[in-house]
Amino acid sequence: MSSPVDENVLNQLKGDQSELLNKIDELRTFGVGDPVEPLQIVVCGNQSSGKSSVLETISRVRFPVGTNICTRFATEIILRRHPSDRIKVSIEPGNSRDDVQEREKLHAFTTESFSSGEDLPALVEAAKECMGLCDAAADLTPNSGFTDDVLRVEISGPDLPELTLVDLPGLYPSTSSEQGxxxxRIxxxxxxxxxxxxxxxxxVVISARDDIHSQKVLNIAQQFDPKYERVLGIVTKPDIPTAGSEDxxxxxxxxxVVKLQLGWHVLCNRSPETIDLSDTARDVKEKEFFNTGRWASLAREQVGIESLRNHLSTILLAHTGRSLSGLIFNMQEKLLRNEQALIKLGTSRISVQQQRRFLIDISSKFSRITNQALNGFYVDEFFGGYEEDAGNTEERPFRRLRAIIRELNEYFARAMSIRGQRRIIQVSPLHEFDLVLEASNPYMLNWTPTYINVESLHEEIRQKAREIPGIELPGSVKQLLVxxxxxxxxxxxxxxxxxxxxxxxxxxxxxxxxxxxxxxxDHVRASMMRHLISPKLEKMKETLMEKLDELLSYYKRGPPLPLGNAYLHKMRDFVSDRQPRIDLARVAGAVIPPQTPDxxxxxxxxxQMQAYYDTTILTFVQNVAILAIENCLLSxxxxxxxxxTxxxxxxxxxxxxAAEPPENPKKRxxxxxxxxMLRDGKRMLAAYKQDKKSMPKPPILGKLVSVRSLGLGIEISLTDAIIFLQDSQLRKLQRRTLR
Structure with a gap:
């Protein structure tokens, strides 16, 4: 199936874009970036200004034109690149369509009659009938014969430009019985x-027969494009202007008069006398007209359909060029990933000697990174740079091992100080912790404190004293109870x-x-973990558990053994705090102490228990961190x-x-x-990006700007500043990707 769009026209519209799009298509097969967002050209203007005729002239697709024909809805001709030729016709219901059955009817619209540019008028008529917009009943429809439904004709093929052409209904300044x-509003x-x-x-299409001030299309365009950066003016019907308007x-x-950044252009429309001329004959007649009279004074790139297509081709190429920054960035990212994957594969290693050399090289890098991680000296690219500390990935914080262990040690010490005691002796209703605030501590999850007041503990101690009478003198403090x-x-x-x-x-x-x-x-990583590292880690885990049992063993069986002055200082503090509560009369009257503790x-x-507990827990926490974790795991x-090894x-x-899997040579x-391929593509795209012909330079580029914010303190061109920033961005990307 051939394309319904004229191939000669396509070549003019594509221009230099073809080679660039071919390279982009080739790069996409390697998974580089998203497709370039297609450009769309929308023809706007008053009714009878020649809008549809302009689109027909550009594309050689026969849009319905004529003195008594009015465009009633938007028609999109969507050109897309695809390995095979195909055409799809559909109607997209507008937002004003509330009836479900009507929307389903429009969605079901399709046709196979569109095979050439000559078929569009018949297709439009079929679509109008499906939408309920017959000309005879136009004045009876609720919207006066207009609708926000859209007719879409999608044409795909291997040689098409990425482009959408849109024909819109014409604006009209006043209402009538036929147009309300x-x-x-629609x-x-x-x-x-x-x-x-x-x-x-x-x-923006302006007829030479009309006064520009009576057409509001430029005012509407300025609302959405204040600087007229996307507006291209088209003057039509120059061969039949009103008297005195030629100048x-x-x-x-x-x-x-009205300065547009894309400029103005002038075209000759088909007249009733030339309606049956071939496209080639029509173009020749247009050239003859612009070579005569005052129109010959205009620059040739501003007149005629051929120069307009070339201009549109330049705009298409510039649009594609503006998308190259993202593509080049994606390509650089893919390139760095591939280079890193190639480094991970290493050189071919068939012999045992090659395999051993490979492992020695890896072990050297492994030891360097591990040493830096243990000492908190994060300089290797593995750890990332300063600007990448925001935690964009879940794994990044765990690369900085010393920071993680230090944080866990702090959580452990805090949890031990709060929930290390089986019961909290409630001396007063005030406590030094808040369960809600402590919920972030992983060792405090799902923990509920158990309290006991002093009076209950007194009774418990007296009960225990009665159960374990010894040979001590009456009234002596039972150390066994402590x-x-x-x-x-x-x-x-x-x-x-x-x-x-x-x-x-x-x-x-x-x-x-x-x-x-x-x-x-991944293959070598899994093998190394399975055969080398995991067995050693499991052995370390066993050693850690043994060390923990050793650190706890004395506290489980031995009597209190306070050392140093810390215990005495604690006891002095407790006695001092309780001194006002002692009943001196009761002490003076207690000549014969009771058998059990009062x-x-x-x-x-x-x-005594609390003083011993407070001094011992600090030692235990330090022993876990140093004697267990540091000595048995980290060292x-x-x-x-x-x-x-x-x-x-x-x-x-x-x-x-270290043996290679069979698929590694092919992967390498x-x-x-x-x-x-990526390097070649990057060079080609960079050349297009820097090509001044394909990338028109906005006026601001080239002006000297201060880049003191870059820390340079010098004056450079904005172009150089952008290159500087892009290089910096790629260096940042390289550090991120190599991780």
Missing amino acids: EPGM VQSLTEHYMTNPRTIIL YHLRLIRNE GSLFRDQCKPWKGIAKAHILNVWSAVEYFLQLVLKYLVD ESGSLQIID PLEDVFSSQ IVDMDDDQVQKV KRLDDEIE
Whole structure:
């Protein structure tokens, strides 16, 4: 099936864009970026200004034109690149269509009769009938014969430009019996809708027979494009101007009246006498007209359909060029990913000697990164730069191992200070923690405090004293009660410490996974974890649990053994705090102490336990952090995969870990080919981006601007500043991708 659009016209519209689009299509096969957003050209103007004729002249698709024909709805001719030729015709119901059945009827509209540019008038008539817009009943329809439904004709093929052409109903300044107020609102709303799109080139069509001041299309365009950056003016019917208007329209086309950044152009419309001329004959007749009289004084790039198509081709190429920054960025990202993947694959390693050399190289990098992570000296690219600390990925914080362990240690110490005691002795209703605020601590999740008041604890101690009578003198403080109460109070220690040790161990394991993921491909990473690192980590976990049992063992069985002055200072503080509460009369009358501890004796037991607890828990927390985590987990970490590890491996072990899977040579070849293609594509796109002919330079470029905000303190051109910023962005991207 051939395209219904004239191939000669396509070549003019594509111009230099064809080679660029071919390269972009080729790059997309490598998964680079999103397609370039297509440009759309919308023809706007008053009724009978020649809008449809302009589109027909540009595309050689026969839009319905004639003295008694009025465009009633928007028609989109959508040109798209595709490996095979295909055509799709549809109607998109407008927002004003509330009836479900009507919308379904419009959605069901299709036809196979559109195969050439000559078929559009018949297609439009069929669409009008489906929409209920017969000319005979136009004045009877609620919208005076206009609708916001859209007829879409999608034409795809391998050689088409990426472009949409839109024919809109004409604006009309006053109502009549055939064209009422509702229709006027629909036409203006459609015009504004298409102008809003920043990818729209607005072709404002002005008839040489009409006064420009009576046409509001330029005012509407200025609402959505205040600087007239997307507006291209078209003057039509220059061969039949009104008397005395020729000089005015010549000045208009020279951009002296209404200044448009895309300029003005002038075309000859088909007249009733030339309606049956071929397209070639029509173009020849137009050239003859512009070579005579005062029209010959205009620049040739401003007159005639051929120069207009060339101008539109330049606009298309410039639009594609403006999309190149994103494509080049995506290409650079893909290129860096491929290069990193190639580095991870390493060189071909068939022999055991090559495999051992590969592992030694990886172990050197592994040891360097691990050493920096343990010392908090994050300079390797693995850790990322300062500007990338915002945590854009979930894994990034876990690369900085020392920071993670320090944070977990702080959580552990805080949790131990609060929930390390089995019961909180409630001396007063005030407490030093807030459960809501502590909820962020991973060791405080789902924990509810258990309180006991002093009076209940007194009774409990007296009960215990009666159950374990010894050979001590009556009234003596039972030291056994102090140790028993302490062991009961510190029961949560093991659970909290075990959770902390396992959390740190898991963070270390995840960190090592990230390092290997950064250094090698997934196959080698899994093999190294399975055969080398995971067994050592499991052994470390066992050692950690043994060390924890060792740290707890004395507290589970031995009597209180306070050391240093900290315990005495605590006891002095407790006695000092309670001194006003002692009943001196009761003390003076107690000549013969009771058999079991009274309130004073119970308080002494509680004070001794609490003083011993407060001094011992600090030692335990430090021992877990230093003797367990630092000595048994972190210190051996640098040797978990060292060069000595590789030297000690026999040949079978080396092959298990470092042998290449069968698909690696093909993968390496594919990556090499892709990298070469991406580099070539990047050079080509960069050349297009810098081509002044394909990328018209806005007036601001080239002016000297201060870039003190870049820290340079010098004057450079804005172009150089943009290049500087792009290079900086790519360096940032490289650091991010290599991670």
